[in-house]
Amino acid sequence: MKDHRLNDTEKGVLVTGGTGYIGSHAVVTLIAAGYNPVIVDNLSNSKVSALERISKITKKKLPFYKIDMRDSAALDKVFQKHPIASVIHFAGLKAVGESVAEPLRYYENNIQSAISLCFVMAKRGVKKIIFSSSAAVYGDASIIPISENCFPEPTNPYARSKIIIEQILQDIHVADPAWRVILLRYFNPVGAHQSGLIGEDPQGTPNNLMPLISQVAVGRRKRINIFGDDYPTTDGTGVRDYIHVMDLAEGHIAALKQIEKTALKKSTQKPMIINLGTGRGYTVMEMLHAFEEVSGKKIPYRITKRRPGDIAACYADTTLARKLLGWKARRGLVDMCADAWRWQSRNPQGYP
Ligand code: NAD
Numbered sequence: 001m002k003d004h005r006l007n008d009t010e011k012g013v014l015v016t017g018g019t020g021y022i023g024s025h026a027v028v029t030l031i032a033a034g035y036n037p038v039i040v041d042n043l044s045n046s047k048v049s050a051l052e053r054i055s056k057i058t059k060k061k062l063p064f065y066k067i068d069m070r071d072s073a074a075l076d077k078v079f080q081k082h083p084i085a086s087v088i089h090f091a092g093l094k095a096v097g098e099s100v101a102e103p104l105r106y107y108e109n110n111i112q113s114a115i116s117l118c119f120v121m122a123k124r125g126v127k128k129i130i131f132s133s134s135a136a137v138y139g140d141a142s143i144i145p146i147s148e149n150c151f152p153e154p155t156n157p158y159a160r161s162k163i164i165i166e167q168i169l170q171d172i173h174v175a176d177p178a179w180r181v182i183l184l185r186y187f188n189p190v191g192a193h194q195s196g197l198i199g200e201d202p203q204g205t206p207n208n209l210m211p212l213i214s215q216v217a218v219g220r221r222k223r224i225n226i227f228g229d230d231y232p233t234t235d236g237t238g239v240r241d242y243i244h245v246m247d248l249a250e251g252h253i254a255a256l257k258q259i260e261k262t263a264l265k266k267s268t269q270k271p272m273i274i275n276l277g278t279g280r281g282y283t284v285m286e287m288l289h290a291f292e293e294v295s296g297k298k299i300p301y302r303i304t305k306r307r308p309g310d311i312a313a314c315y316a317d318t319t320l321a322r323k324l325l326g327w328k329a330r331r332g333l334v335d336m337c338a339d340a341w342r343w344q345s346r347n348p349q350g351y352p
């Protein structure tokens, strides 16, 4: 994985939201690939102890700044202090339901953070950015697998904040074609680093299926509610494209390599929009049974009514990721469950 062709200046990668779930796994993967990540996070949805765990895995102490992305002056100091060649922008609020209840907080946090970041990047001449977008931007897509050509129809403020940031980054590229932008639309990230030292640690009640299943397995919750068993799927429960978070992290390395390659060329390179998923869907019941098998724990459940806003099935067309990034997910359902369980069983209450 190590790439010795990188010089010191090219190695610097600012990782915003780097103590969060996906960011922490990306940091570990970046180090393995020979990069020097610099982490910024305001710790609004993560714990500083994630850093110690990252250090334990990588045997490196990493530069970390507890900074709010909207504070562009503080951000600018980080750019002055470290050689930074590119940015992976994970920082943001991500709970769909919360975004419906508090749209202004979501728009303000997510969009203002992106704008503040881009101002500082432009000022410091850093023009390579990878942005964490979401399959949520597709809304209730009628054609599956979902390709990037599918017209975005976001159905909530969270997803709309993502599409607005995508558009802002595209406009920046129009104004200054030297920018290199990759917009990654993630499907459903699950699992954890195989060490069991870092993983998903949702604050409060989780919204997503996998953390709920693992919290039931570890005894933090009694049972899981399955939102509907009358969808037109194999067993009536919803189908999603679950992707191992380490595969997702490796997708970012592939995107970074792609950006570095195109940055060397004089010709303009339009922003790329790329799905990161496996291209395969699993039902809720399949996920639950796979987790039971791997953990040896019974997961009690009850069928309840459908969750408003849910769709029957959603999985990615992954053709473009293969073609443009030469990347595809390698880990399967057993890895996703085994790694999620290792993390959860060794850290029943999440990070200390
Ligand atoms: P996460 O909440 O674990 O990580 C996001 C991090 O950003 C947190 O550590 C939080 O403290 C930080 N943050 C939020 N606002 C900030 C601000 N104003 N300044 C500084 N730091 C701030 O979430 P995650 O699951 O790791 O997601 C990372 C990114 O990927 C997010 O942008 C999210 O929208 C996107 N995404 C996530 C999923 C998913 O299911 N996990 C799916 C699609 C897209």
Ligand code: UD1
Pocket: 096, 097, 134, 135, 136, 187, 188, 189, 207, 208, 209, 210, 212, 224, 225, 226, 227, 228, 237, 238, 239, 240, 284, 307, 308, 309, 310
């Ligand atoms: C949710 C978000 C979506 C986001 C994605 C990944 C909503 C409406 N959508 O989607 O915007 O991009 O997470 O972060 O919140 N399920 C249950 N019981 C539960 C929880 C979930 O049966 O307690 C089912 C759901 O109905 C769905 C599947 O499990 O069929 C996966 O749900 P979830 O993990 O919330 O992901 P998404 O619905 O894909």
